[in-house]
Amino acid sequence: MFTYYLIVALFFGACAEEQKEISLPEHHQWHTVTLDFEGPETSEKAAENPFLNYRLQVEFKHADTNYTIQGFYAADGNAAETSADSGNIWRVRFTPDRLGEWSYHAVLQQGDSIALKEDSETGNTIDITDADGAFLVVPSDKQAPDFRSKGRLRVSNGYFRFGDTGDYWIKGGADSPENLLAYEDFDGTYRMQTSNSEGEASTNDTIHSYTPHLNDWQEGDPTWQNGKGKGLIGALNYLASKGMNAVYFLAMNIEGDGKDVWPYAAPDNFTRFDVSKLEQWEMVFQHMQSKGMLLHMVLQETENETMLDEGDTGPLRQLYLRELMARFGHHLALQFNLGEENGPADFTPIAQNDVQRKAMIRFLTKIDPYDHPLLLHTHSHEPARTDVLDSIVGFKDLDGLSLQVDKREGAAAVVETWKEKSREAGHGWLISMDEIGMWHTGAVPDAIDPEHDSLRRYVLWGTLLSGAAGVEWYYGARNRYNDLNTEDWRTTDRLWELTHYAMRFFEDHLPYWEMQPEHTLVNSKEAYCFRKAGEVYAVYLPDYEEYSIDLSSVEGTFTVQWFDPLNGGDLQQGSLTTLTGGSVQNLGLPPKADKKDWVVLLRVAKEK
Incomplete structure (x- = not known):
């Protein structure tokens, strides 16, 4: 009989734990979590300054890390719409960087200029609603260019x-x-x-x-x-x-x-x-x-x-x-x-x-x-x-x-x-x-x-x-x-x-x-050269002329392609397809015979 009750207890305990996990509010990674707490009624003009004489701090904990985030006075909690300058809402915004379960603990304190003080023990603690809680962070559902797809x-x-x-x-x-x-x-x-x-x-x-x-x-x-x-x-x-x-x-x-x-x-x-x-x-x-x-x-x-x-x-x-x-x-x-x-x-x-x-x-x-x-x-x-x-x-x-x-x-x-x-x-x-x-x-x-x-x-x-x-x-x-x-x-x-x-x-x-700049590799004071030596060179040329680049300190074969700064688009082919390291090399001519700037891209050829 004891074994039966033990099994039942373990079963319902496991179910309760699973239910707890399922019922946690979900937020996405890299999305802002906004938490509001009801606290003392006050206003922007109150004698007890809500910006200086109150301090809201919220500790967010994860198995791998924790953050202490400062909160702020939010008037009625909907001030963007109402233009309210008074209310009892105190708010924190936090952007979680880890997947999984997070917990939080919020503390609102009151004291003279407490907003400027570091000592967490300073001041009187003020009751607020829902000061403790937890939530589950799941993967972001956003795509680039939204930063919530990339992180911080x-x-x-x-x-x-x-x-x-x-x-x-x-x-x-x-x-x-x-x-x-x-x-x-x-x-x-x-x-x-x-x-x-x-x-x-x-x-x-x-x-x-x-x-x-x-x-x-x-x-x-x-x-x-x-x-x-x-x-x-x-x-x-x-x-x-x-x-x-x-x-x-x-x-x-x-x-x-x-x-x-x-x-x-x-x-x-x-x-x-x-x-x-x-x-x-x-x-x-x-x-x-x-x-x-x-x-x-x-x-x-x-x-x-x-x-x-x-x-x-x-x-x-x-x-x-x-x-x-x-x-x-x-x-x-x-x-x-x-x-x-x-x-x-x-x-x-x-x-x-x-x-x-x-x-x-x-x-x-x-x-x-x-x-x-x-x-x-x-x-x-x-x-x-x-x-x-x-x-x-x-x-x-x-x-x-x-x-x-x-x-x-x-x-x-x-x-x-x-x-x-x-x-x-x-x-x-x-x-x-x-x-x-x-x-x-x-x-x-x-x-x-x-x-x-x-x-x-x-x-x-x-x-x-x-x-x-x-x-x-x-x-x-x-x-x-x-x-x-x-x-x-x-x-x-x-x-x-x-x-x-x-x-x-x-x-x-x-x-x-x-990459590093090395403009002197090109035989023109008007050109710019950016390189990862022996691997890739990006060279800005100011007009349609034949220029050369000093590749004497590197070895290998480099492909030659051209980019049009005025029109963008794909890389194009000029008069040369490859250059060889070990000496000063002519860059050839860009795809079009016009008096404008071009960018030539040299990349070390991959072995087949």
């Missing part, structure tokens, strides 16, 4: 790389408008002050509507509050349709050029945040990630880099960074940029110094559970650029540079210089060519420069073949469509096409993360 983007070997799949990724996209988030459909968004200052794009009292892109919004795309958001969502759809995968934007430009973007409930109180606005930002960011678009989040401008704590990483800066990390750090492809034109220059002498800059970097690294890429935006020329970079090159917590260069003819050399300097310092940098000058011009509309010859030659191909990890296009301050008033990305439709052709060439044909 990090930095490896001086390039962007997905940590889960190991795939490398090259960037191309928009650097303008920098005030992308100055959008009329976001709550609490307006221009504080117009500007017509020398060195800045002129502004009036109108902020972005993106009306030209309304028709690019598609059924099923996100909106809020009865159809708001279609202009910006449509604009991002258009850019994605051109093969672009990155967008640069400021998270705060108080005292800066636009004076129209901030996360705060009011631009003169740096301890209170606008919950509904930030939830609307989040809807846009989610859409960008589904379209495979990197969030290039620029944290400050040169004009306001000492606005918080006089440049130190004190309480106001810490609160700002913690709030952004809590609300948006869960995104898979998010690049933090320390700040536009960071550091002193003749036009911006009041700036963060080296000690302050490094302190901010260290703090961001400490509070980031996901190891997002962290880059520094540079000044455009010497000596201002070098004065800052010489003091920070080799600093382990900085992943690289968001490069600005004023004179496009020298952009490739600047990339090559800082790639080499960073390697010599023991910490090779990722360098992205993000802002090309001159400051007043940048990239002009197709109607003015139909083929963007100098950008295509010196910036696009020149920097990528010198080790850059991507490019973004800046529209300049004095153009009709400038860095602050751009409403329609179609004005440079051709530039997006040319950029996509280059990106596809790198993605389809080169192990670029294993």
Whole structure:
């Protein structure tokens, strides 16, 4: 009889365990898990500041790993739709990287400035609903370009790389408008002050509507509050349709050029945040990630880099960074940029110094559970650029540079210089060519420069073949469509096409993360050569001429194929099919006798 009861007990115990496993909520790997907890009723303006004097932390545990994620105050839990500034919902967002069962434990604490404190024992614990739970993570159901099919983007070997799949990724996209988030459909968004200052794009009292892109919004795309958001969502759809995968934007430009973007409930109180606005930002960011678009989040401008704590990483800066990390750090492809034109220059002498800059970097690294890429935006020329970079090159917590260069003819050399300097310092940098000058011009509309010859030659191909990890296009301050008033990305439709052709060439044909520039191998100062010695060479040639390449240090036979930078498409056959190593070799002629640029691809012939 005892044996019978034991068997029955074991059977029902096993069934109960199986039922428990089956009944767990399911989430997909790399998809955001959003958990809401009911806690104390409060508001953005409450005397007991919900952003500063409360701290929500949630520990997520898996058999292989665990994360502690900071949560945030979410008003009524539906603020994007209701514009609520009060409620009792506290929220956390987490992106699981492992399959299988996860558990979580949430703790909400209250205390003076507790949001800035590290000690988990500090403060009074506040009761919240459903503080403990579990869920099951199953494989993602998304396909590229959605980042949820790839995992989290990090930095490896001086390039962007997905940590889960190991795939490398090259960037191309928009650097303008920098005030992308100055959008009329976001709550609490307006221009504080117009500007017509020398060195800045002129502004009036109108902020972005993106009306030209309304028709690019598609059924099923996100909106809020009865159809708001279609202009910006449509604009991002258009850019994605051109093969672009990155967008640069400021998270705060108080005292800066636009004076129209901030996360705060009011631009003169740096301890209170606008919950509904930030939830609307989040809807846009989610859409960008589904379209495979990197969030290039620029944290400050040169004009306001000492606005918080006089440049130190004190309480106001810490609160700002913690709030952004809590609300948006869960995104898979998010690049933090320390700040536009960071550091002193003749036009911006009041700036963060080296000690302050490094302190901010260290703090961001400490509070980031996901190891997002962290880059520094540079000044455009010497000596201002070098004065800052010489003091920070080799600093382990900085992943690289968001490069600005004023004179496009020298952009490739600047990339090559800082790639080499960073390697010599023991910490090779990722360098992205993000802002090309001159400051007043940048990239002009197709109607003015139909083929963007100098950008295509010196910036696009020149920097990528010198080790850059991507490019973004800046529209300049004095153009009709400038860095602050751009409403329609179609004005440079051709530039997006040319950029996509280059990106596809790198993605389809080169192990670029294993290659180095060696331009002197070609008998022209106007050519660019990127190589993995003895295996593959990509050579940009500026016109229809016969050029030679020095292969004297390598052996073997190399196939010769040509790529058309103006039209993209498949590789083509020129006048030669193979070259032999061991000497200087003529590259032959490209497929068409025209006076334009070509890229020749040499690859070691595989043995049959």
